[in-house]
Amino acid sequence: MALLGKDLRTEFRTMRSLPAMVLFAVTTFIIFRYGLDRTTLSGSLAGGVLWTTLLFAAILGINRIFVSELEEGGFDAIRLAPVDRTVLFTSKVAALFIYLAVLQLIVVPVFAVFFLSDWSSLVPLVAVLVGANLGFSVLGTLISSMAVNSRARDLLVPLLLLPLVVPLMIATTAASAGLFDAAGPDYEGFGTWLLVVGLYDGVFLLVGYAVFDFLLED
Amino acid sequence: MTGRGLKTLSIATVVFLMVGFALVFLWVPMDADQGFKQKIFYLHVPLAIVALLGFVAGGIEGYRHLKSGDRRHDANSYVFIHISVTFGVAVLITGAIWAKASWGYWWVWDEPTLVSFLIVFLLYCTYYPFRYAIEDRDRQARYASVFAITAGAFVPLNFMAVRMSESVIHPRVFATSEGGLPDSMLFTFLVCFIGIGLLWLTLVKTEMVGKKVSGQVSYLRRKLHDDGAGGSVGGRIAPSVEAK
Amino acid sequence: MFDATPSDAVGYVFSAYLFFLLMVLVYIAILGAKFQRINRELSELIDELDAREESSV
Numbered sequence: 477m478a479l480l481g482k483d484l485r486t487e488f489r490t491m492r493s494l495p496a497m498v499l500f501a502v503t504t505f506i507i508f509r510y511g512l513d514r515t516t517l518s519g520s521l522a523g524g525v526l527w528t529t530l531l532f533a534a535i536l537g538i539n540r541i542f543v544s545e546l547e548e549g550g551f552d553a554i555r556l557a558p559v560d561r562t563v564l565f566t567s568k569v570a571a572l573f574i575y576l577a578v579l580q581l582i583v584v585p586v587f588a589v590f591f592l593s594d595w596s597s598l599v600p601l602v603a604v605l606v607g608a609n610l611g612f613s614v615l616g617t618l619i620s621s622m623a624v625n626s627r628a629r630d631l632l633v634p635l636l637l638l639p640l641v642v643p644l645m646i647a648t649t650a651a652s653a654g655l656f657d658a659a660g661p662d663y664e665g666f667g668t669w670l671l672v673v674g675l676y677d678g679v680f681l682l683v684g685y686a687v688f689d690f691l692l693e694d
Numbered sequence: 695m696t697g698r699g700l701k702t703l704s705i706a707t708v709v710f711l712m713v714g715f716a717l718v719f720l721w722v723p724m725d726a727d728q729g730f731k732q733k734i735f736y737l738h739v740p741l742a743i744v745a746l747l748g749f750v751a752g753g754i755e756g757y758r759h760l761k762s763g764d765r766r767h768d769a770n771s772y773v774f775i776h777i778s779v780t781f782g783v784a785v786l787i788t789g790a791i792w793a794k795a796s797w798g799y800w801w802v803w804d805e806p807t808l809v810s811f812l813i814v815f816l817l818y819c820t821y822y823p824f825r826y827a828i829e830d831r832d833r834q835a836r837y838a839s840v841f842a843i844t845a846g847a848f849v850p851l852n853f854m855a856v857r858m859s860e861s862v863i864h865p866r867v868f869a870t871s872e873g874g875l876p877d878s879m880l881f882t883f884l885v886c887f888i889g890i891g892l893l894w895l896t897l898v899k900t901e902m903v904g905k906k907v908s909g910q911v912s913y914l915r916r917k918l919h920d921d922g923a924g925g926s927v928g929g930r931i932a933p934s935v936e937a938k
Numbered sequence: 939m940f941d942a943t944p945s946d947a948v949g950y951v952f953s954a955y956l957f958f959l960l961m962v963l964v965y966i967a968i969l970g971a972k973f974q975r976i977n978r979e980l981s982e983l984i985d986e987l988d989a990r991e992e993s994s995v
Contacts, residue, residue, distance in 0.1 A: 526741050538713055618844065622837050623792060626827035636841075637819035643855035650859055672858065676851055683847050687840050715955070731947040734954045741958075756946055795950035897965065904972060906955045911979050918983055 493540040494578065497533045501583040504529045505590050509663035517591040525653035526587050527645055529607075533583065534576055534612055535634050541575065542620035542633075565617065565688040572613035580605055597655035600666070604651045611644045613682045621691045649673040700899045707896045710889030713854055717882040725879075731795040738788040740890035741781050742811060746849060747819060748778030748894060753846020756839035768835040771842050773901045777894055782815040804847055810856035817845055 494557055508525045509515065584605070590597055615637060623632040651669035654662040718736045725732035752774035759767035789808045792798045803809060824841060828834040 564801055607906050618840075622824075622840060623827070626824075628823075629831070632824060632827055636817075639813055640844070641819065642813050643848070643852045646855045647858050668858070672855055676855075679847055679851060682845070683844055687760070687843060689838055690836050729947055731950055735952045737954055737958055780961070782967075787957055791950050791954045792958070795947055893962075897986060900969065903949050904969070907976055911976055911983070915979070918986055 479627065490543070498582050500534050500536065500642075501529050502586055504532070505587060505686055509590070510537060511662055516593050517600070518656050519654035522591060522656035523649040525591070526584070527649045529641070529643065530580065530583065531645060533579060534616070535637060537575060537579065538572065538616040538637070539549050539630055539633055541572065542624055553640065560687060561689045561692055562666055565684060566619045569684075572616050573609050576609045576612060581607070597661045600661060601652060601655055603670060604648050605672065607670060607677060608635045608644060608648045610676045611673065611680060612641065613662050613675065615640055618680070621688070644673065644676050647676065700896070700903065703892065703899060703919065704896045707889060707892040710885060710892055714882065714886035717885055722839065722878050722882040728796070734751045734788060734795070736886045738785060738792060739883070742785045742807070743887065744890050744894045745778045745781035745785055746814070748781065749849055750846045750847045752778065756842030756846070757908040758873060759839045760836065765835065768839060769902070770906065771839060773898050773905070774819055775842065777897045777901065779815065779818050779821075782811070782818070784836050785811060806857045806859070807853070810853045813852055813856070814849055817848065821845075875937045886906065890891065927932070
């Protein structure tokens with residue numbers, strides 16, 4: 477628990493990056509508005525725009541969080557502490573999850589204001605967001621832990637992370653596409669896609685849990 | 695994996711592939727639907743399946759490496775993935791040729807298996823820069839194993855997700871080996887599949903032997919110069935195999 | 939929907955198999971180059987060893 481506190485404190489320090497991330501997201505929305513030449517979005521287009529933006533903001537965010545941790549020598553201090561490695565894993569995942577949740581708390585309403593005509597899709601969207609955040613946090617933690625000690629780590633994290641989150645993105649955009657349907661939220665297939673997200677999260681939680689130990693050995 | 699049995703393996707590979715291709719072009723009946731171009735499948739599909747199995751095997755070897763600490767598993771993992779990526783290139787090219795023949799375009803997003811294979815292929819391409827970016831040999835091997843395991847778990851998930859995203863409207867054009875294939879085609883397919891699988895094994899063994907030889911040359915050089923200054927013949931990123 | 943005419947189809951199929959053959963041949967060529975390199979290094983080492991033996995005799 478103390479670890480989570482420590483990580484959260486690091487979070488709050490890196491929350492300085494939050495305004496920048498929000499600005500990034502908003503600017504991206506504006507670019508989409510002109511690039512696509514649309515003032516409202518619905519269906520799969522809306523899902524695509526939202527998730528692409530969230531994805532790239534998240535990747536930028538991950539880089540910031542873990543890189544700053546390294547620079548502050550956080551990793552070494554933790555490795556010396558007699559703490560169960562899985563607790564470390566969980567606290568990192570939780571920290572990333574909270575960061576993403578806060579990010580989305582701001583970005584999604586902005587998205588709704590910019591592009592959505594009907595806000596009833598936002599409530600079920602929360603389920604999708606939670607699922608996506610979990611998957612993203614797990615993989616982000618895994619990958620950045622691997623990349624943090626390597627050269628060119630800013631490049632390595634997106635490089636490794638992006639292909640791995642493709643199935644997650646497929647599932648979330650498909651689930652959201654129904655929600656953003658112009659005629660009102662369409663729940664066909666929603667449950668199935670949510671299940672896929674859950675499956676994805678479950679698999680990588682297991683993998684991360686099993687494998688995280690080996691990343692910290694030295 | 696040593697060089698033992700490499701000769702037998704390569705002979706078996708040649709036999710199966712020759713017989714298989716002969717069957718494809720001289721014996722198996724023409725597909726009623728797609729005509730002559732269906733014959734690409736006897737090459738493309740075995741390549742794809744073998745490559746994917748190779749990726750998963752790479753993950754298994756990664757797991758065994760982490761469990762036992764035996765460097766040989768890391769070398770296995772590296773070689774498995776290396777050969778499978780090479781096969782992957784062949785899968786994508788043959789797939790593109792088939793797409794051009796069927797649809798007129800070199801690439802089709804509609805074909806879920808091709809798309810998911812592309813994603814997997816791209817992921818495993820990152821394996822090399824990833825290894826290269828980590829300098830410490832021990833850590834490199836460990837992290838590579840973690841990557842291999844994660845990516846191995848990813849393969850089935852990815853295929854499932856991409857296949858599910860296909861709308862029901864698009865019929866599955868791809869003639870897979872299960873369901874409704876006449877026996878003659880199934881037999882031909884199996885022969886080709888075994889041949890390609892044997893080819894994969896032959897190439898893996900060959901690469902392992904090559905690594906071993908390089909390791910032996912380095913060992914000799916180091917002994918001769920009496921200091922640790924001898925560099926390895928192979929690249930820095932590739933795991934080396936023990937000389938003895 | 940575009941579909942290849944019979945003669946085109948033959949061309950496509952053979953180019954696929956030929957590409958496969960090409961890849962195998964390229965792999966063999968790479969092996970050959972590696973072989974040469976190792977051969978050269980071994981010769982150098984042998985020469986060195988011989989030179990040492992001579993000078994110590």
